[in-house]
Amino acid sequence: MSSGRLLSALLAGLVLLASPALAEEYVIVIDAMKFAAPPDGLKENDVIVWRNEDIFRHTATDRGGSFDIDLEPGAEARLTLAATGTFEVYCRYHPGMTLDLVVEP
Amino acid sequence: MFRILLASAAMAVVLASPTFAQADLTDPQIAHIAYTAGELDIASAEQALRKSTNPEVTEFAETMVRDHRAVNEQALSLLEKLGVEPQDNATSAALSEAAEAKLEELEALEGEAFDAAYVANEVAFHQTVNEALEATLIPSAENAELKALLESGLTLFGEHQMHAEHLAATFK
Numbered sequence: 476m477s478s479g480r481l482l483s484a485l486l487a488g489l490v491l492l493a494s495p496a497l498a499e500e501y502v503i504v505i506d507a508m509k510f511a512a513p514p515d516g517l518k519e520n521d522v523i524v525w526r527n528e529d530i531f532r533h534t535a536t537d538r539g540g541s542f543d544i545d546l547e548p549g550a551e552a553r554l555t556l557a558a559t560g561t562f563e564v565y566c567r568y569h570p571g572m573t574l575d576l577v578v579e580p
Numbered sequence: 581m582f583r584i585l586l587a588s589a590a591m592a593v594v595l596a597s598p599t600f601a602q603a604d605l606t607d608p609q610i611a612h613i614a615y616t617a618g619e620l621d622i623a624s625a626e627q628a629l630r631k632s633t634n635p636e637v638t639e640f641a642e643t644m645v646r647d648h649r650a651v652n653e654q655a656l657s658l659l660e661k662l663g664v665e666p667q668d669n670a671t672s673a674a675l676s677e678a679a680e681a682k683l684e685e686l687e688a689l690e691g692e693a694f695d696a697a698y699v700a701n702e703v704a705f706h707q708t709v710n711e712a713l714e715a716t717l718i719p720s721a722e723n724a725e726l727k728a729l730l731e732s733g734l735t736l737f738g739e740h741q742m743h744a745e746h747l748a749a750t751f752k
Binding site: 530 | 643654742
């Protein structure tokens with residue numbers, strides 16, 4: 476590695492370290508009438524991509540009313556976690572399908 | 581009420597009958613029974629969508645139409661792929677007959693009486709079909725893909741049954 480490239484790599488590393496925690500993106504697949512397990516360590520501003528791989532239409536709906544995402548079969552949608560707390564998620568069409576999202580500061 | 585009992589009794593007889601209990605149902609017959617059950621539930625939901633004004637009941641009925649259509653479309657493409665023609669049989673015919681009687685009986689009801697009767701029948705219908713899937717149709721299916729489709733049907737209908745039970749509890 477040339478010294479110029481080494482320097483820019485180091486600088487890039489410093490920039491990364493100095494920036495506020497980067498938002499992570501997680502995919503939650505819905506299939507066979509189930510939400511996949513929720514990711515651990517969710518933080519505020521992280522993004523959930525809800526991906527419906529089932530042959531049925533589903534929703535990812537917060538019981539507290541902060542989001543209600545309707546997903547046709549094959550569809551996906553992004554949700555930015557704008558608040559902390561525990562969100563009880565269910566499918567409005569299939570209320571037996573549930574998932575708890577724990578979002579930490 | 582008597583007719584409700586009669587229709588339920590007819591259904592119980594159908595499903596407890598030797599035809600249904602026999603483990604020698606063929607895959608084309610099993611496919612026909614499962615497909616017919618889905619179509620009957622769609623017809624019942626369409627009646628509810630025409631007659632009910634209760635938003636929870638109509639949303640449930642919309643889900644029934646959508647989900648059962650999705651399963652049946654999947655079933656049709658599987659059968660096409662396998663080159664299997666669904667085969668009419670005594671169980672399918674008896675199921676259709678019982679459902680026909682039920683539609684006629686519910687047609688005479690209005691308002692909350694209709695809603696309660698529709699939802700109660702949804703509980704009973706899904707319960708019956710789920711028991712049949714579990715005890716007879718799934719174990720008898722020979723083709724692995726058909727078996728898998730019936731299994732996902734069972735997961736779905738189990739959810740429908742639970743949903744219907746919750747709704748039914750609101751009418752008591």
